[in-house]
Amino acid sequence: MMQYLIPEPKTKEIVFEKALPSDGASTLTEVKKLSAKRKAIEESVNRTSNLTDAIAKEKNRALTSVCEQDLQKLGQYLPLLFNLVHYADKLQRGVSGLKIRWSSGLISQTLIQRKCPKFFQVDNIMFELGMVLFLYAVKLRERAMELASSDIKTSVKLYREASGAFHHLSHELLPSLQPLLPPGKLPELTPPLCTSLSLLCLAEGQAVTTKNAEESGKSASLLSKLHYGVTQMLSEVCANLSSRANGECKDLSSRFLEYVATMRALHELKSQKHFAEVLESEERVGEAIGVLRRALAAAKKSKPSKEDSWISIFKKEREDVTKILAKYEKLNEVIILQKIPVETELPFPKGEKIVNLIPYTPTRLEQQLRFKL
Numbered sequence: 228m229m230q231y232l233i234p235e236p237k238t239k240e241i242v243f244e245k246a247l248p249s250d251g252a253s254t255l256t257e258v259k260k261l262s263a264k265r266k267a268i269e270e271s272v273n274r275t276s277n278l279t280d281a282i283a284k285e286k287n288r289a290l291t292s293v294c295e296q297d298l299q300k301l302g303q304y305l306p307l308l309f310n311l312v313h314y315a316d317k318l319q320r321g322v323s324g325l326k327i328r329w330s331s332g333l334i335s336q337t338l339i340q341r342k343c344p345k346f347f348q349v350d351n352i353m354f355e356l357g358m359v360l361f362l363y364a365v366k367l368r369e370r371a372m373e374l375a376s377s378d379i380k381t382s383v384k385l386y387r388e389a390s391g392a393f394h395h396l397s398h399e400l401l402p403s404l405q406p407l408l409p410p411g412k413l414p415e416l417t418p419p420l421c422t423s424l425s426l427l428c429l430a431e432g433q434a435v436t437t438k439n440a441e442e443s444g445k446s447a448s449l450l451s452k453l454h455y456g457v458t459q460m461l462s463e464v465c466a467n468l469s470s471r472a473n474g475e476c477k478d479l480s481s482r483f484l485e486y487v488a489t490m491r492a493l494h495e496l497k498s499q500k501h502f503a504e505v506l507e508s509e510e511r512v513g514e515a516i517g518v519l520r521r522a523l524a525a526a527k528k529s530k531p532s533k534e535d536s537w538i539s540i541f542k543k544e545r546e547d548v549t550k551i552l553a554k555y556e557k558l559n560e561v562i563i564l565q566k567i568p569v570e571t572e573l574p575f576p577k578g579e580k581i582v583n584l585i586p587y588t589p590t591r592l593e594q595q596l597r598f599k600l
Contacts, residue, residue: 228438229493229537230372231486233365233424234332235272236358236415237344241265243311246324248599257594261311264304271297272362294370301363306592308356314596315352325350329358333414334478347413353404354416357396361415364392368428375435383582386432390425390584397421414479423467425584427487430460433582434494447504454498455578461491482533489537492529493544496522500548502576503555512555513565517573519552 243262249255270276290296330344371385397418404416414420437453464487468479499522506515526545531537559565 228375228434229486229490229540230375231483231534232369232372233483234480235362235365236332237273237330237346238269238358239326239328239346240269241325241327241355243325246326250597250599254596254598257307257596258311261304261307264300264307267300268304268359268362271300292370292373294366294373298363298366298370301359301366305359305363306590307594308352308359309589309591310594311596312352312356313591314598325352325355327351327355329354329413329415331413331415333420333480333483335480347408349407351404351407353400354407357400357404357416360392360396360400361421364389364396364424364428367392368424368431371428371432371435379435379439382435383432384585386428386435387582387585388587390428390432391587393421393425393428394584395587395589397425419467420479423464423487426460426464426467429580429582429584430457430464430490430494433457433460433580434490436582447501447508449579451498451501451505451576452579453581454494454501455576456580457494458491458498459578460580461487461494465491485531485533486537488529489531489534489541492526493541496526496541496544496548498576498578500544500551502574503551506574507555510563511565512559512563513567514573516552516555516559517567517570519548519555520567521570521573523548523552 241262243258243265244255247258249258290299326348327350328346328348330346367385367389371382371389374382374385396416401416401418401421405418408416433453434457437450437457440453441450468484468487499518503515503518503522506512506518523545526541526548530541530545559567
């Protein structure tokens with residue numbers, strides 16, 4: 228399967244107790260705990276922790292996957308952060324002086340810019356919540372990728388959860404946050420991108436399910452519908468990302484865009500391969516030949532140019548389709564003798580979408596916080 232890791236944003240340190248005027252010892256204790264959990268997130272994304280692997284595993288309850296460790300840290304920080312947002316919202320002057328700074332992992336960057344990323348500062352706690360929730364969704368997706376070949380059920384569940392987190396960002400948090408952000412500067416916090424990533428996670432989850440169906444010997448008819456369902460979802464992603472021309476996702480990484488386009492082309496090719504098999508079984512060999520020719524012509528326009536593993540996967544699929552086409556053409560020349568329809572008369576597969584998002588429900592640690600006004 229094709230895979231693409233979304234680059235993580237980087238961040239700068241926040242010491243909450245220095246910026247928040249706590250009113251009482253209990254609030255100060257909670258705010259310091261918030262800073263400690265936030266420090267763990269900072270060390271994870273910046274890869275600045277000094278802990279050895281053995282100590283890190285012990286500290287993180289023997290979780291062997293770095294991604295699992297990161298998800299655990301985020302799971303501990305988010306309830307505290309949601310609680311802070313709840314009380315900060317009640318302060319008339321808001322929370323100021325925090326100097327919340329994050330960079331973008333998805334902006335197209337030169338090598339120098341990747342080593343020394345540009346940080347965007349927004350002194351509003353909702354900015355922190357948005358970026359941390361984005362990172363949480365990214366990590367859910369990353370863990371789903373890790374399990375795609377070993378634990379299909381859990382992998383698909385995590386893709387669905389990641390989709391739900393991105394959807395929550397796009398529809399619940401970002402509308403109120405948008406006026407605070409400089410336009411076109413941070414794609415991670417734009418509704419079109421988060422909506423696109425939500426759809427992408429569903430497409431990837433269905434791709435895992437479809438691969439398992441192929442390995443289980445499911446019918447060509449079902450496989451064609453599942454692959455075309457992935458294609459349709461990725462077409463929606465491409466449509467959403469086209470809004471970058473309006474400035475909202477202006478400088479997105481070309482590698483990310485190529486991943487989406489290549490994955491879409493790959494599943495369309497797979498879908499039409501299985502669809503041609505269905506047509507051939509119904510003795511519609513002429514149409515099957517036309518469908519495969521159309522699929523190969525489209526694939527030639529969409530081959531990846533940068534990622535070796537993507538090239539290998541795409542090349543293998545094209546070779547498989549080419550062999551099947553040659554087999555059908557020989558069959559038609561010798562025995563069937565059917566007319567091959569022109570492209571405008573050829574049928575298309577029907578898509579079926581079977582993977583839906585799991586809604587994200589924020590969890591707040593309900594601890595009273597009191598601040599000096």
